[in-house]
Amino acid sequence: MAITPIHSSTALLDHLARISRAHTEASLEQVGLRPRQLVALTLLRETGPATQQSLASAISIDRTNLVGLLNELESEGLVARRRAEDDRRRHIVELTEAGASKLTAAEVALARAEAELLHGLDEQERQTLYSLLQRATAGHVVDCTAAMHERASACVEAAGDDPC
Template sequence: MEEQVVERSVRRSGALVDYLARHLRRRSESALGPLGLRSRHLVALTVLRERGAITQQDLARELVLDGTNVVGLLNELESRGLAERRRSAEDRRRHVVSLTDDGVALLCRAESALAAVEDEVFAALDPAQREQLHELLTAATAAASARIC
């Protein structure tokens, strides 16, 4: 009976995923540091690139942050010229946030740095295995997200 418990625990993936996530996070933070970015900056810049101009309120919803935290985040991005806020033409009470050309350029540099980190962390996997891992993680993430909502 004890052998079955050990064998089943060896097949568990959670600890491996956690280990890789922590390793990937540490390496990613090291790669983003010289660019003056943290992961929260990267996520916000990515959302702004994908969504285009977006209201500050919608950005807060998209990032799952309260308004105060979004203001602080946008202050940091704006002070570096990576994003800009302007009053909405339709509703002067709202701010519309957009990515600047400098923001696009820095985001591209950050994504290149992060691609190099992934290449390092997943070097033991061939391209087909990396694609399979991505598909499996995408499916697991979608299933987890569906349970949360």
């Protein structure tokens, strides 16, 4: 039985993400989205409506930078902001139908570039990678939706250092 070597996925993740951006840049630009906008729309679809603060922490960008990002998306009608009724300090952000359509269009445009990115893997392995990425990321965003903000304090107590 061999000694388990040090397997740092950190560098590989950073590396592959960078390669991915290079490959998908053209496809995204063609649709008119930037990488973080794609991530934001994807997360809004997966988790539903969210406050700006929960969305910011969920996609790991600063809340101050999310403002401009949402301004752009909102001006294009891809997301909608409304005041939360129970706490008028909060904005509830949600994906519009146009946003969902654009997201689907982006994914179609990305499919080819992504196949090129992952040409070293066969179809089943790509499914496995997707599944693992999905579950790995899900462990960090699942409690951050707007619908759950009432349970925020309990969440923080339960999760320890998870800032959602």
